[in-house]
Amino acid sequence: MKNRSLVSIDDLSTDEVLIILDHAAEFEKNPVQKLLEGKVVATLFFEPSTRTRLSFESAINRLGGKIVGFSDAGVSSVSKGETLHDTIRMVSSYSDLIVMRHPVEGSARYASEISSVPVINAGDGANQHPTQTLLDMYSIRKTQGTLDNLNIFMVGDLKYGRTVHSLMMAMSRWNTTFNFISPEELKMPEEYKLYLENLGLKYYEHLDFTDIISKADIIYMTRVQKERFSDPIEYEKVKNVYVLKNSMLFNTKPNMRILHPLPRVNEIHTDVDTNPKAYYFEQALNGVYTRQAILCSLLGIK
Amino acid sequence: MKEPKQLSVSAIQNGTVIDHIPAKNLFKVIQILGLDHIDTQITFGTNLESKKLGRKAIIKISDKFFEDADINRIALVAPDAKLNIIRDYEVVEKKVVEVPDTIVGIARCMNPKCITNFETVTTRFRVVSKKNVSLKCHYCEKITNQENMQII
Numbered sequence: 001m002k003n004r005s006l007v008s009i010d011d012l013s014t015d016e017v018l019i020i021l022d023h024a025a026e027f028e029k030n031p032v033q034k035l036l037e038g039k040v041v042a043t044l045f046f047e048p049s050t051r052t053r054l055s056f057e058s059a060i061n062r063l064g065g066k067i068v069g070f071s072d073a074g075v076s077s078v079s080k081g082e083t084l085h086d087t088i089r090m091v092s093s094y095s096d097l098i099v100m101r102h103p104v105e106g107s108a109r110y111a112s113e114i115s116s117v118p119v120i121n122a123g124d125g126a127n128q129h130p131t132q133t134l135l136d137m138y139s140i141r142k143t144q145g146t147l148d149n150l151n152i153f154m155v156g157d158l159k160y161g162r163t164v165h166s167l168m169m170a171m172s173r174w175n176t177t178f179n180f181i182s183p184e185e186l187k188m189p190e191e192y193k194l195y196l197e198n199l200g201l202k203y204y205e206h207l208d209f210t211d212i213i214s215k216a217d218i219i220y221m222t223r224v225q226k227e228r229f230s231d232p233i234e235y236e237k238v239k240n241v242y243v244l245k246n247s248m249l250f251n252t253k254p255n256m257r258i259l260h261p262l263p264r265v266n267e268i269h270t271d272v273d274t275n276p277k278a279y280y281f282e283q284a285l286n287g288v289y290t291r292q293a294i295l296c297s298l299l300g301i302k
Numbered sequence: 303m304k305e306p307k308q309l310s311v312s313a314i315q316n317g318t319v320i321d322h323i324p325a326k327n328l329f330k331v332i333q334i335l336g337l338d339h340i341d342t343q344i345t346f347g348t349n350l351e352s353k354k355l356g357r358k359a360i361i362k363i364s365d366k367f368f369e370d371a372d373i374n375r376i377a378l379v380a381p382d383a384k385l386n387i388i389r390d391y392e393v394v395e396k397k398v399v400e401v402p403d404t405i406v407g408i409a410r411c412m413n414p415k416c417i418t419n420f421e422t423v424t425t426r427f428r429v430v431s432k433k434n435v436s437l438k439c440h441y442c443e444k445i446t447n448q449e450n451m452q453i454i
Contacts, residue, residue: 083421106416
């Protein structure tokens with residue numbers, strides 16, 4: 001993977017995904033390894049994303065690397081009208097690797113073609129966010145002991161949710177059964193369902209999940225946002241259907257874990273937080289180990 | 303009575319004739335093939351009657367022969383185009399265009415949030431369907447289908 005960029009999860013072969021997850025497990029055992037000593041990593045956040053940025057910066061710091069960059073395009077030369085092309089040309093000569101988040105779709109692929117150093121896509125609009133997908137997979141493998149033959153429930157906004165689309169595509173390599181639980185207006189798009197059908201994978205769609213929750217190995221929650229609905233009455237009707245409460249977890253499998261890309265608003269009731277099946281905060285911590293592994297792989301260090 | 307002066311498009315001795323171009327896309331074909339920058343003799347006719355296309359255009363280019371990869375670039379705007387390769391006034395070869403696997407710099411990505419619509423980036427697509435042409439953007443990964451396709 002040395003000197004390659006990570007723009008989309010599809011850029012990685014199955015073996016490469018597994019190598020990154022194995023390395024992430026090593027970083028979990030021993031998080032402070034000064035493998036990036038003397039390296040400069042640029043974190044370019046053209047739109048704010050506090051959690052993703054802090055997770056990357058924490059990973060870089062634990063590896064002993066130095067950080068240059070900005071956390072808001074308003075304070076960079078972008079506000080003076082500089083093109084992405086010129087920003088990347090300049091920054092790639094200042095740094096050994098670029099981590100970039102940008103609101104425009106395809107900006108990361110474009111940056112990777114201009115840059116002389118590897119680019120990690122930390123989110124390009126509604127398109128891709130591969131490090132989120134890898135940390136989700138790390139969390140799934142860690143809690144289930146395997147990626148094979150799992151039953152994954154995806155809940156909430158399955159139409160616009162970038163994280164669920166990428167995770168679905170990635171997990172389709174491991175004979176996963178999917179249950180999609182969403183309001184009518186926010187169903188999984190046809191193109192993704194067609195993708196699963198072509199692979200011969202099973203998926204089921206539901207409007208609520210109370211009856212079937214006992215089958216889940218993983219429940220992946222996402223936020224149902226009011227502004228996604230054309231009719232506000234529709235939102236009012238469904239807003240409480242996709243809220244996970246502790247009382248609903250009574251009959252769930254012992255190995256079942258709840259994931260959420262965060263930030264959470266109200267879709268997981270706080271009474272779930274103390275349940276041992278709640279895994280979303282550990283999942284966020286796994287993001288640091290996973291990103292340590294990704295940084296080192298692309299720099300050819302490990 | 304004097305015969306009216308007639309200017310006929312004469313047959314070419316050597317070169318390529320591209321027939322069955324939809325009339326409305328004639329200038330796009332000229333642009334895609336860069337015919338506005340070559341210095342051999344070119345004649346074209348447009349708004350000619352065609353049973354198949356309604357109105358078609360035809361281009362005759364002297365002393366110019368195209369590689370298949372070049373000619374396939376016009377597939378998006380002239381999918382039914384037929385080429386006659388002429389040598390010494392004789393048709394020595396006929397070719398049809400084929401939709402290529404990748405399209406570079408011809409079509410616009412229909413996603414308004416795509417980087418190619420923000421900066422001067424050469425568009426690049428993978429052809430995911432050749433029958434009803436649909437293109438997957440190399441950058442934003444969104445699909446542009448035939449009815450939304452715009453030629454740059």
